[in-house]
Amino acid sequence: MTIECFANQAFERRRSGWTRGGWCALLLLSLSVLSGCVTVPDEIRGTSATPQMDLIRVMNAPSLYVGQESRFGGRIADIRNEANRTRLEIVTLPLDGAGRPRLDEPSEGRLVAYVSGFLEPVEFKNQLITVVGPITGSEQGKIGERPYTFVVVKVEGYKRWRVVQQMVLPPRAYDPWWDRRYRHVWGPGWGPGWNDGYAPVQVETVVTE
Structure with a gap:
């Protein structure tokens, strides 16, 4: 043959x-x-076609962005329940096209996100999350003993994420x-x-x- x-x-x-x-x-x-072929989930899509996602820019002049819709995400470093809302301190990460935090990128800083109602700290602390809602200003706080100015977001929608291999x-x-x-x-x-x-x-x- x-x-x-x-x-x-x-x-x-x-x-x-x-x-x-x-x-x-x-x-x-x-x-x-x-x-x-990724899309942003409905929970964090919001109403604006171009939500603010540049935290560094907002941190430089928070008052200029009050009322503007934003979308930020990252890892929850701290969670505290208040009377009628829950305070989330988020170590932000850049987001991909689907609104997911990118683990291969460095943090852009921290922000505070207020969510209406009660969130269980055990379920949320150290988890990845993306939030959407208007920027309401800033508040003074600390990271350890270091003073820090946190950008503040009023959460209108959020999405939790899982990390898998x-x-x-x-x-x-x-x-x-x-x-x-x-x-x-x-x-x-x-x-x-x-x-x-x-x-x-x-x-x-x-x-x-």
């Missing part, structure tokens, strides 16, 4: 039925594409037509070493609902 004939048979077998690895690769690729398929494993049984039939440039086995699966930490 000639190499050309054998190669044609290999191609036909791949065209008529993918390997299990090929289907898995295609599924993971499809999921990654779908995950790229997920497996990511390496890019070289995305070819659904590849079958290791035929790796020697393609001639020069396609011999051993070209896609000869898959790279290790990577694990990454992501923020999700």
Whole structure:
């Protein structure tokens, strides 16, 4: 049997039925594409198409932004229940397109967010959250013994997030037509070493609902 004939048979077998690895690769690729189509959840969408999200700018002149709708997120460093509301102290992080805090970015500072009603401290402390609502000004406080001016937000909506780990398929494993049984039939440039086995699966930490 000639190499050309054998190669044609290999191609036909791949065209008529993918390997299990090929289907898995295609599924993971499809999921990654779908995950790229993100939208802001209704709870934190607000009413403005361009809410204020630059905390550093607001911190420089809080009074200029009073009444402006904002969207900030990060990790809850402290929670305190008051008579009719709950005070959240949030270590802010930049947000992605879906309003999720980005764990790979440094904090922009802290703010205070007031939520109407009671929130259970055990459930909220150290959790990731995004809030939306108008900026109402600033208040003086401390971080440890250091004085600090907190931007204040009246929360009209919030969203809690979870941190999970997920497996990511390496890019070289995305070819659904590849079958290791035929790796020697393609001639020069396609011999051993070209896609000869898959790279290790990577694990990454992501923020999700």
